[in-house]
Amino acid sequence: MKYISYNLKNFREIPFFERICSELKFNIEVVGNILPFKVNNYIINKLINWDNTETDPVFLMTFPQKEMLNPEHFQIMSTLLKKNSDSADIRREANKIRMQLNPHPASQIQKNVPELNGKKLWGLQHKYRETVLFFPSRGQTCHAYCSFCFRWPQFVGIRKLRLVMQEVKQLIEYLKTKPDVTDILITGGDPLIMRTVFLKHIIDELLKAKLPNLINIRIGTKALSWWPYRFIDSHDAGDLLRLFRKVNRSGKRLALMTHFNHPKELSTQEVKIAVDRILDTGTIIRSQAPILKNINDSPEIWQKLWTKQVEMGIVPYYMFIARNTGAQRYFALPLVKAWDIYKKAYKNVSGLSRTVRGPIMSTDPGKIQILGPVNIGKEKVLCLQFIQARNPDWVDKLFFAEYNETAIWRNELIPAFGEKNFFYERDSR
Template structure:
């Protein structure tokens, strides 16, 4: 079942002060992902989710951090980082008092490089009461306002998969309250067969988002992980669907980029001819030197996987082996170097 695809363990988990930082991922130069331990669950479980290893009770496969100080120190040592994304799981399953313990140290610290704080969540669709009537709903919105008052851009990366998730009065009111707090709501969703694999559905979804003051942002294609067979859309069909999407939704909304969760997007109108019939992709973002961004490349062909029970055990064993290798590579007195960051630029002076 490939619990950590695309080198998430061996390429993205940094080593700092001789310790593997299991609660951080640093793949793209400017962005660090932070996994607060108490936020590693969700309001519901999507079988196609590429983070499924966070939810199955195997602690040695889980990304989780319990101290904000680790994140603060990492940001001090890496002035190239401008963005922190709180992710999971879903960070908004946490009580606001717990979330504050992770956010406030970022606001108190002298981190001039930190410009953007983002929260990836499905709560606006699955549990709008989180922003309306939960006991700490008002405190959560105050926290968003405090982030903005501290001079940081705050964004809620909202997961909406279908326009019906925006059709209820509660969903509309929740989104409006988040916007009133000063946060920007950016919307993203995976392309899911039998749910939204229709250009008309995406057009309706984007129109609803723009009408409510949100920003259509990303369409995702699922990674090769988890029991996704029922929901997956072949890349060739996804590319065809992306070409049929409306170029804009009204005068103020640009078409979001269709990407996989590794930030590669279909190069419009380009396909490699021949028997393989491969699509041409471009990197919307990439680890390492920035000239790699926008460079055309061909997707790696993956043989379809069958029989989850036959594939699960080898995938879990490989993930555990990678974690043990990362721990052995850690050095107690050295800071991360280029070899430990798998091609990323070394840290530069502030």
């Protein structure tokens, strides 16, 4: 399949766009000038129902919507566009607004960038003891941009916001000093946007380094759901699959960390063929996704998603809460509502789908799972636990917040039982 990409400059040329009203097109332009926007012909032709764009989940998660910005920000950009302002003014205002949208949440810049010999390694993130994230320079775009994505600062052209590393050597030098690291996550953007030859260089160097503690090489990618041809008929698809097989035969384990947000994304023949090819190399495919208002906010959708994944050989991994950045206001659900959907879906799937964990907030101190409301004494509280944390001693500890039906993120939760802080806030001081 020939790859055709559409973005802010050419989206009006999308064949089906004649069906879209001019107001919606203008809204896409306004929001798309602030949040990144890109889509490809596979999504357009195979995944979107163009007769029903108002409710189609793939359309809504791909194309910018007016409500993704607060009214004030929308107004600023729409006035600039209506006045035909010059591009430098538009860019300046867009950057100002972007800085108010909490780029790189959870202290990723302040706390997660490691150092080697007194030098910051801007293309690495090391938050959890066992896992290092690597952002190769050629993998910092995607096959399409998801409008809810917390990695949006990677794609808006602001240099100081970009996490990127040119050299795999620095990664290896760093890993040699960290014997606790068992997992590397090659991430982005989407590393599978890179030609295989570049990914092969990274992986070959990692294998050659013979790091005794390295067990898993993970690749975070959306290619399987949004450009499955990457594994079927792209010019170097065969090389990519051979590379996967090589890793698995080397004694290390390759895991593809994929995103499927809706069962529709699993429905095409192309995805089925791609999954079979990847599994044939001995690679594990895991899947994670956020729970998103208007996209996948029902138990039936998640039940179908996890069941279909298991049927295809994909391991359900995480259900996340929409992060406190970018277009959170459009996608977020109250935490207790997300928990209720998770619980109802989880109850109705077989044990093989229960590898999934959620709903989870990826916060500054760690990944917090919402375990739901409980009554303790006379008080109804919200029970939480870390499933991953900056401080490994926090993992699995239960803690409690006052019951709150509207909170969408951790900063809206108050410690229960009259406590002043959550336990980890006392530990971090």
